[in-house]
Amino acid sequence: MTGADPAQRLRVEVLGTEFLNAGVKRFTLRKPKGFAFTPGQGCMVALDQEGWRDQERPFTFTALPSARRLELIVKLYPDHHGVTWRLGTVGKGEHFLLGRPFGTIAYKGPGMFFAGGAGITPFLAILRQLHRDKALKGHTLVWSNRTAADVFLDAELGRMLHKHYLKTFTRENVIGFRDRRIDREDLVDLVRDFSQRFYLCGPQAFVEDLKAILLDLGATADSLVFET
Numbered sequence: 219m220t221g222a223d224p225a226q227r228l229r230v231e232v233l234g235t236e237f238l239n240a241g242v243k244r245f246t247l248r249k250p251k252g253f254a255f256t257p258g259q260g261c262m263v264a265l266d267q268e269g270w271r272d273q274e275r276p277f278t279f280t281a282l283p284s285a286r287r288l289e290l291i292v293k294l295y296p297d298h299h300g301v302t303w304r305l306g307t308v309g310k311g312e313h314f315l316l317g318r319p320f321g322t323i324a325y326k327g328p329g330m331f332f333a334g335g336a337g338i339t340p341f342l343a344i345l346r347q348l349h350r351d352k353a354l355k356g357h358t359l360v361w362s363n364r365t366a367a368d369v370f371l372d373a374e375l376g377r378m379l380h381k382h383y384l385k386t387f388t389r390e391n392v393i394g395f396r397d398r399r400i401d402r403e404d405l406v407d408l409v410r411d412f413s414q415r416f417y418l419c420g421p422q423a424f425v426e427d428l429k430a431i432l433l434d435l436g437a438t439a440d441s442l443v444f445e446t
């Protein structure tokens with residue numbers, strides 16, 4: 219992943235922060251004038267603090283491009299002292315340095331969105347845009363998390379997608395929850411139409427596994443949309 223040209227980075231103020239669950243934090247940012255992106259895109263982000271300016275990491279914009287503010291939703295990894303550890307302490311009034319928007323995940327037509335954990339972020343922007351455009355019919359979101367406690371923005375997703383919002387858990391171990399990875403059998407059950415688009419985002423193994431199964435079941439390489 220190439221970093222942004224430091225000279226072209228935009229200094230952007232954090233207007234507010236909020237924990238969406240114990241390990242996921244939302245940042246609301248002042249939007250620079252004329253800043254444009256498409257749903258699914260993100261940018262390299264660094265903290266404008268001594269010792270952190272050259273530590274750039276990719277994050278995805280989750281608010282609508284037309285919104286007055288920018289929004290980032292970040293899964294924190296507090297166990298090692300990386301950028302997301304530091305972001306855990308960042309509050310209102312601090313500043314980020316943003317690179318130019320980039321990303322290969324973009325909306326290409328109706329289909330199924332498969333997200334693993336924080337891999338939901340590009341889909342949030344896309345689904346929110348489709349909702350705004352009253353064009354969500356014919357789309358399904360399948361979101362895999364370790365446990366129910368890892369889910370966030372559950373009510374919003376439920377309101378937008380109703381029965382087309384499906385959650386699955388890999389480590390819940392509670393009766394009543396489906397407790398396993400999405401596998402071939404699930405996809406045979408879930409996917410009725412292999413001519414639709416399949417949007418994949420999450421840990422590399424999650425994306426690779428689903429890609430292989432979908433292709434094997436009849437999806438074409440062209441129908442798969444994922445970060446490259």
Ligand SMILES: Cc1cc2nc3c(=O)[nH]c(=O)nc-3n(C[C@H](O)[C@H](O)[C@H](O)COP(=O)(O)OP(=O)(O)OC[C@H]3O[C@@H](n4cnc5c(N)ncnc54)[C@H](O)[C@@H]3O)c2cc1C
Pocket residue numbers: 260275276277278279291292293294295297298299300301302303321336339340445
């Ligand atoms: C295009 C793109 C868009 C992205 N958008 C988002 C987004 O919107 N929201 C989001 O939350 N994430 C997003 N990510 C992922 C995000 O960039 C990473 O989580 C982030 O870079 C981690 O930075 P870090 O400095 O905290 O961790 P790094 O130091 O860079 O470590 C990277 C990885 O190490 C692993 N790790 C955790 N704990 C330990 C440990 N104790 N020891 C060793 N390794 C450990 C984690 O899996 C972590 O991902 C995106 C990634 C890409 C490529």
